[in-house]
Amino acid sequence: MDTTTALFYVFSAVLLFSGFRVITARSPVHAALFLVLAFFSASCVWMLLHAEFLAISLVLVYVGAVMVLFLFVVMMLDINLDLLRQGFWKHFPVAGLVGVIIALEMAWVLQRGFNVPDPKPMPGAETVPNTKLLGIEIYTDYLYPVQLAAVLLLVAMIAAVALTLRRRKDVRGQNPSEQVKAKKADRLRIVKMDAVRELPSQPAAETTAPAADAAKGKA
Structure with a gap:
């Protein structure tokens, strides 16, 4: 060995x-x-x-x-x-049966994969790097499986984003698009006012008349 x-x-x-x-x-x-x-x-x-x-x-x-x-x-x-382990032995027979079936399927697929003819050597493969040979095989003989895998990964990515975009009522968040649209006129209004406002002056006779009437009433 x-x-x-x-x-x-x-x-x-x-x-x-x-x-x-x-x-x-x-x-x-x-x-x-x-x-x-x-x-x-x-x-x-x-x-x-x-x-x-x-x-x-x-x-x-x-x-x-x-x-x-x-x-x-x-x-x-x-x-x-502890919550995850509840009911483990209850579902163990079904899970074991599914595991055995998957193992048999994988063994059958791998056994077929070993019975392949020897590939023909590519001319000049001894001088080509391993990464370049892998790229040539992927984008020539396995182009459609690679494209199918790319589409599946794209769908999985979109599904993951869609699942996480759930609105929750107990969480406060900000909307960046609304913040970008905000203008100064929408948030602040400037009003011009005088710093000191003068009270109108009243004549002396008008101010003493109510006091004289009140004194007569008391008498």
Whole structure:
């Protein structure tokens, strides 16, 4: 057994163990960290298969972005695991049956995938980088599947945005479009007023007459 084969078995064992711990860990944070370990092990296996571009993409995209988002969401939500585990054994037979069916389907598909004829070597493939060969295969032989996957990802992105755009009555928010349309005349009105207002002066006879009438009434 050479070094490459030994490393393949080591990384494969770590990948299987971390994948098993993802679904059996009691803490969601630990499950996410085991998933990160599974991604690293899978990228190491791809490096042994001389698929450097896929290995680097797996580390950058999933480990560097997706798993950080998973950890952020899990730690922010503060999920109550006791409520999630209620009724686990009640639904375990149905879930086990579905898992066995999916495993058999994956085994059937993978078995058919191994029985493929040897591909014809591309002329000059020894001097072409691995990433360029992958791009040539994707955009020539697998162009329609790539376009279909792009459409599905676009639909999923639009659906995610539509699901999050829900109006809540208990949250106050600002409308940036209305703030941009605001003008000074709509928010402030300037009124010119005199600083001091003079009272009109009354004659002396008019001011003493009511007092004389009041004195006569008392008499």
